[in-house]
Amino acid sequence: MRTMLRHCLLAEALGTAVLLVFGTGAAVVNEQTQALGHGGVAAAFGLVVLVLIQGLGHVSGAHVNPAVTVGFWAAGRFPGGRVLPYVAAQVVGAVVGSGLVRLLATPGSTLGATLPAHGAAQAFGVELFLSFWLMLVILRVTSSFYEQGLLVGLTISATVALEALVGGPLSGASMNPARSLAPALVSGHLEAFWVYLVAPVAGMLLAVVTDRLLELREPPQPPAA
Known part of the structure; x- marks a missing residue:
């Protein structure tokens, strides 16, 4: 039986809040202490995604990302009537998460906001490719042919960590409009936000x-003799 919508929305809001708390929270902690380094922040994003998939995936799918929700809908694997409620829950959760991170931050902190390092055009290209590859991995490993429990979460979280590690210095490696919108709103850093909405x-x-x-298809069968 399909999980009731209110349970799914609670899971998506909670999951997205936790994503921001540990992901952007790691960026804020590193901003203050330099204890984690860029690799540590990338690892934090990957680890929290793994935890969310394993902990909440059976409830809502653990999308925690409006672009992923839209992607699943476009792939015919998610009902259209749930898209807007999911996106709303994700955005609310992200804002709550950023609000909690702000309690830890020093004045003037960007709260882990994603900002282009070398202009909007480069950031757009980076985010486009990172989001493309993340969603392609998600679609492939969650297909019925390949899906193998814990390996799904490990593969997706490793992809997030890898992309954050390599793409983070250039664009922030958002791949997630809610993850970018929340710290931008709470910190007031809305520069080039359209990149992080459109590209993912x-x-x-x-x-x-x-x-x-x-998609693998059976080769056409020869006509019967």
């Missing part, structure tokens, strides 16, 4: 198209 959605829709091209 575009990249994940491109992944849906690519996933369909990669």
Whole structure:
């Protein structure tokens, strides 16, 4: 039986809040102490994604990302009537999470906001590719043929950590409009925010198209004699 919507929305709001608390919280802690380093922040994002998938995936799917929700809908694997409620829950959860991170931050902190390092055009390209690859991995490992329990969470979280490690210095490696919107709103750093809204959605829709091209099909059978 499909989980009731209110349970799913609570899981998505809670999960997205926790994503911000531990993910952007790691960035804020490193900003103050330099104890984690860039690699530590990337690892924190990967680890929290793994925990969320294993802890909440059976309730809501643990999307915790509006672009992922849109991607699953476009792939025909998520009901359209749940898209807007999921996105709303994710945004609310993200804002709550950023509000909690603000309690730890020093004045003037960006709260882990994603900002282009070398201009909006480069950041857009980086976010487009990172989001494309993340969604493609998600779609492939959650297909019925490949899905193998814990390995799904490990593969997705490793992808997030890898992309944060490599793409973080260039664009912030958001791949998630809610993850970027919340710290931007709470800290007041809304520069080039459109990049982090448009690029993740575009990249994940491109992944849906690519996933369909990669689908294995049986070769045509010769006509019976």
